[in-house]
Amino acid sequence: MAVAAQEEAQRPTCWCCGNAFDEHDLTRLGTHPEVGVCAACARWLSRRARSTADADVHTVGAVVHRPFAATRDLVVRAGLQDWPLLGRVVRRLDRHLP
Ligand SMILES: [Zn+2]
Known part of the structure; x- marks a missing residue:
């Protein structure tokens, strides 16, 4: 031991x-x-x-990425990633989002 x-x-x-x-x-x-x-x-x-890097950039990639980043911040602030069932789904989904 x-x-x-x-x-x-x-x-x-x-x-x-x-x-x-x-x-x-x-x-x-x-x-x-x-x-x-x-x-x-x-x-x-x-x-x-x-x-x-994307904060002041207006490219298509930056514009598409911002809502995902904002949503991710909200989810983490709410602590949803630590919920028993929903957290597992959220963490799995997060691995596939930009
Ligand atoms: Zn680490």
Whole structure:
């Protein structure tokens, strides 16, 4: 039992959410390889970067993306992603939306 706990403590953690992952499940930053983020946090960071870049842009892609980003923010603020049944549907849907 103590060995399992020690192995868990030695697993690398995501620098964003703090959860432990296997090394191959983390993405390392180019000039700062000590920093690794999990796939879910990398996706979140990508969306944040895209929202910031699209803030003052009026391209078709940016205009289409804004309602999805606004809806996502509302859902997260309401905490729907943590609801027992609806949360599962919302999280699955989120993986397929822009
Ligand atoms: Zn993470």
